[in-house]
Amino acid sequence: MIFKNSLFKKSLSTLLALTGVLTLSITLFSIILLGKESWSFFQKVPLKDFLFGTHWAPLLEPKSFGVLPLLSGTFMIVILSISLALPLGLLTATFLSEFASPHWRKWLKPALEILAGIPTVVYGYFALTFITPLLKSIYPPTEIFNALSASIVVGIMILPMISSLCDDAFFDFPISLKEGALSLGATPFEFITQILYPASLSRIGAALVLAISRAIGETMAVTIAAGATPKITLNPFESIQTMTAYIVQVSLGDTPAGGIEYQTCFAVGALLFILTFFFNWIGHKIMTRWSWELS
Amino acid sequence: MNFSWRYQKNSLFKLFTLLAALFSLIALTTLLVHILHEGWQYLSPQLLKNFPSRFPHKAGIYPAIMGSLWLMILTFFIAVPLGLLSALYIEEYLPKGKWKSLIMVNIKNLSSMPSIIYGLLGLAIFIHTLGFDHSLLSGALTLSLLILPMIIITATEAIRAVPKSLRMASFALGAEKHQVVFLQVLPAALPGILTGIILSLSRAIGETAPLIVIGAATYISFTPESIMDPFTVIPLQIYSWTSRPQAEFHHLAASAIIVLMILLFSLNLLAVFIRNHFQKYKSRL
Amino acid sequence: MTVFDIKNFSVFYGPKEAVKSVSLKIKKNKVTAVIGPSGCGKSTFLRSLNRMNDFIPNLTTKGEIFFFKENIQKTNPVDLRRKIGMVFQRPNPFPKSIYKNIIWGPKINGYKCNWDELVETSLQKTGLWDEVKDRLNDSALNLSGGQQQRLCIARAIAMNPDVILMDEPCSALDPAATARIEDLIEELSQNYTILIVTHNMQQAARVSEETAFFYNGQLIEFGATKDLFTKPKEKRTEDYITGRFG
Numbered sequence: 125m126i127f128k129n130s131l132f133k134k135s136l137s138t139l140l141a142l143t144g145v146l147t148l149s150i151t152l153f154s155i156i157l158l159g160k161e162s163w164s165f166f167q168k169v170p171l172k173d174f175l176f177g178t179h180w181a182p183l184l185e186p187k188s189f190g191v192l193p194l195l196s197g198t199f200m201i202v203i204l205s206i207s208l209a210l211p212l213g214l215l216t217a218t219f220l221s222e223f224a225s226p227h228w229r230k231w232l233k234p235a236l237e238i239l240a241g242i243p244t245v246v247y248g249y250f251a252l253t254f255i256t257p258l259l260k261s262i263y264p265p266t267e268i269f270n271a272l273s274a275s276i277v278v279g280i281m282i283l284p285m286i287s288s289l290c291d292d293a294f295f296d297f298p299i300s301l302k303e304g305a306l307s308l309g310a311t312p313f314e315f316i317t318q319i320l321y322p323a324s325l326s327r328i329g330a331a332l333v334l335a336i337s338r339a340i341g342e343t344m345a346v347t348i349a350a351g352a353t354p355k356i357t358l359n360p361f362e363s364i365q366t367m368t369a370y371i372v373q374v375s376l377g378d379t380p381a382g383g384i385e386y387q388t389c390f391a392v393g394a395l396l397f398i399l400t401f402f403f404n405w406i407g408h409k410i411m412t413r414w415s416w417e418l419s
Numbered sequence: 420m421n422f423s424w425r426y427q428k429n430s431l432f433k434l435f436t437l438l439a440a441l442f443s444l445i446a447l448t449t450l451l452v453h454i455l456h457e458g459w460q461y462l463s464p465q466l467l468k469n470f471p472s473r474f475p476h477k478a479g480i481y482p483a484i485m486g487s488l489w490l491m492i493l494t495f496f497i498a499v500p501l502g503l504l505s506a507l508y509i510e511e512y513l514p515k516g517k518w519k520s521l522i523m524v525n526i527k528n529l530s531s532m533p534s535i536i537y538g539l540l541g542l543a544i545f546i547h548t549l550g551f552d553h554s555l556l557s558g559a560l561t562l563s564l565l566i567l568p569m570i571i572i573t574a575t576e577a578i579r580a581v582p583k584s585l586r587m588a589s590f591a592l593g594a595e596k597h598q599v600v601f602l603q604v605l606p607a608a609l610p611g612i613l614t615g616i617i618l619s620l621s622r623a624i625g626e627t628a629p630l631i632v633i634g635a636a637t638y639i640s641f642t643p644e645s646i647m648d649p650f651t652v653i654p655l656q657i658y659s660w661t662s663r664p665q666a667e668f669h670h671l672a673a674s675a676i677i678v679l680m681i682l683l684f685s686l687n688l689l690a691v692f693i694r695n696h697f698q699k700y701k702s703r704l
Numbered sequence: 705m706t707v708f709d710i711k712n713f714s715v716f717y718g719p720k721e722a723v724k725s726v727s728l729k730i731k732k733n734k735v736t737a738v739i740g741p742s743g744c745g746k747s748t749f750l751r752s753l754n755r756m757n758d759f760i761p762n763l764t765t766k767g768e769i770f771f772f773k774e775n776i777q778k779t780n781p782v783d784l785r786r787k788i789g790m791v792f793q794r795p796n797p798f799p800k801s802i803y804k805n806i807i808w809g810p811k812i813n814g815y816k817c818n819w820d821e822l823v824e825t826s827l828q829k830t831g832l833w834d835e836v837k838d839r840l841n842d843s844a845l846n847l848s849g850g851q852q853q854r855l856c857i858a859r860a861i862a863m864n865p866d867v868i869l870m871d872e873p874c875s876a877l878d879p880a881a882t883a884r885i886e887d888l889i890e891e892l893s894q895n896y897t898i899l900i901v902t903h904n905m906q907q908a909a910r911v912s913e914e915t916a917f918f919y920n921g922q923l924i925e926f927g928a929t930k931d932l933f934t935k936p937k938e939k940r941t942e943d944y945i946t947g948r949f950g
Binding site: 133136137139140141143144146147148150153154157158160161211212213214215216218219220222223224228231232235236238239241242243244245246247248249250252253254280283284287311312313314316317334337338340341342343344347348368371372375376389390393396397400401404405407408 | 425426428429432433435436437438439440442443444446447449450453454457500501502504505507508509512513522524527528531532533534535536538539540542543544548564567571595597621622624625626627628631632633634637654657658661662669672673676679680683687
Binding site for chain 3: 225226298300301303304305306307308309310311314318319322323
């Protein structure tokens with residue numbers, strides 16, 4: 125009588141409940157800990173100075189803790205990489221779902237999966253040793269570490285995610301509506317731009333938001349290729365620093381626990397957590413309760 | 420009514436979508452060719468056998484390979500039981516409702532958290548609270564934290580995909596809930612779960628950022644002997660060589676990338692193999 | 705006058721022949737019903753008439769179809785579909801307003817006319833005008849299933865087509881909505897040529913003047929509906945209409 129023993133039965137359900145609760149509480153606990161560590165930072169540095177200060181120099185004297193330069197670096201990467209990945213990802217998904225023959229799909233889908241599975245440190249290497257020299261040969265004033273090079277590889281990295289989410293959305297699109305449009309004498313282009321895109325807008329939006337969150341959290345590629353110069357600039361050919369790259373920079377040094385440098389990591393990490401949590405939350409929210417909308 | 424223009428617009432658009440699709444293919448090919456081209460010259464048995472060195476021609480990634488393997492095995496033994504049992508609990512025992520959906524939403528959110536945040540969590544918990552130091556154990560626990568949400572999500576999806584009829588048939592034969600779950604549902608969901616586990620592990624193997632944050636070594640001259648030893652992994656070795664200014668070390672980094680990619684590729688092939696194998700089996704049922 | 709002249713037309717899904725060498729003439733301003741058990745190729749046949757099968761991979765055709773003396777395989781499919789309206793099994797209004805649903809087809813095809821007028825006449829012809837005139841800018845998805853299907857007919861009519869193809873237009877509707885659509889088909893038959901595929905023999909008998917019976921991809925019998933249902937020439941037709949199979 126396999127598994128019929130009642131003591132065994134009881135302990136089994138207890139074990140299951142325990143692991144479930146354990147896993148959930150670990151995650152909850154970690155978030156609390158993250159909050160606690162950054163709390164000690166904000167005991168020393170006022171939140172206002174952190175959020176609105178325009179100078180970031182926690183490792184140099186005189187210390188300064190304005191996070192805006194890191195935020196501007198992060199968002200520069202986000203904007204540049206998204207402007208590459210969103211149109212390309214959307215068009216790739218359109219090709220996959222509307223134009224590609226099964227043969228094309230068979231080749232393209234795995235290629236996109238491979239692109240998505242390449243470790244980020246490899247992308248960093250590619251940016252530094254291939255994209256940057258390429259940029260430099262086109263535009264010589266490009267610095268060795270620059271935001272554009274990192275943004276290009278981050279764009280390549282998140283393109284598969286956008287295209288696969290959009291492809292899923294187009295796949296779910298009722299074929300009857302496509303037939304309706306084509307039976308009225310529409311060309312595929314007219315159907316795609318006037319019916320498919322507007323109706324899938326929320327799903328495309330969700331893909332965009334999740335991709336933004338990915339780009340915000342991207343670490344190794346920007347650490348390797350974008351540099352370690354926290355500054356507020358609009359020039360993509362200059363070296364900058366993102367929030368993630370800063371955390372790596374501090375971690376590589378030997379920072380004692382409890383020191384202010386150590387705590388800055390958690391403050392920046394908490395900000396990163398809040399930003400990505402916000403974008404993910406919106407993204408998943410749209411994904412779970414989207415509906416065909418009126419255009 | 421200008422027909423030809425409508426057609427031209429359509430063809431032009433089609434061309435654009437094709438070009439966009441080609442972009443990914445070209446990017447992938449360029450990346451692979453570039454890395455092969457940069458790294459082939461240092462690709463030798465020496466690279467796999469030697470310790471890192473100041474002299475590029477003597478340098479190797481033996482400790483990094485050992486570190487990666489150790490880490491993979493440890494992470495497997497920590498994350499898989501926890502993730503699997505949690506998934507079973509959530510999917511089979513937790514009543515449907517607000518709690519369950521709240522938990523699933525949060526797990527989804529956690530799975531798309533940047534990996535570096537997990538590094539910070541690991542630093543705070545395993546190193547500064549529990550005092551595990553910059554050891555393999557800390558690294559494995561941190562990576563387990565990172566891939567737990569992924570494992571739970573893929574496992575719950577696989578469990579949900581098991582047909583209701585299978586459960587009903589087992590209950591109708593007088594099976595107890597536990598017997599149904601462990602003797603029917605789990606085996607049926609196993610291929611999906613295994614694929615998810617392998618893909619999560621291959622993600623863990625490629626991770627760099629969280630390990631830097633928990634202070635894994637970038638230069639190490641011995642291999643780990645126990646789970647409390649310091650360690651390094653292949654991605655970290657790649658990073659440390661990439662961040663050197665000398666071109667020779669960039670070539671070394673490229674060779675290490677080749678090794679890493681081969682490892683990841685084999686893992687992915689294994690996942691594909693498992694999926695195909697069980698699909699064939701299933702279709703025979 | 706002949707609208708469709710179909711000559712030895714076959715459709716293949718890969719190696720499988722789904723429509724087998726069908727020859728048939730569809731006359732203008734008549735309602736022609738296509739009946740037969742499911743899987744007999746009647747839908748595939750209907751969708752060949754405006755080349756909606758072009759999108760199915762591995763599908764090939766043999767033989768010729770002439771639409772007003774024009775070989776449809778040699779015509780531009782978009783041009784062809786403008787002149788042939790189609791109504792599908794399930795109502796498929798676009799996720800847009802009622803108003804935009806009507807004008808979308810004419811608009812992309814570059815028609816120039818008074819849109820308000822077009823919307824009103826199209827909706828009036830389908831008897832929907834009084835029901836929706838106050839909420840033309842509401843989403844078409846808020847309409848009931850029967851209303852949605854009538855909107856789809858109105859949408860097809862707005863293109864001023866020569867023919868309307870209907871692919872089991874009532875299969876997703878309740879009996880009351882079905883009755884309305886059937887009345888509508890009768891009204892429309894004065895001005896339009898209508899081809900309707902249906903698995904419902906009573907419906908075919910009620911609305912059509914001519915009937916084609918398909919079985920196993922073949923056209924078994926074609927003739928006036930009255931005759932086909934009362935004195936079928938073929939044994940298989942008789943078996944089907946008396947309910948011996950299908």
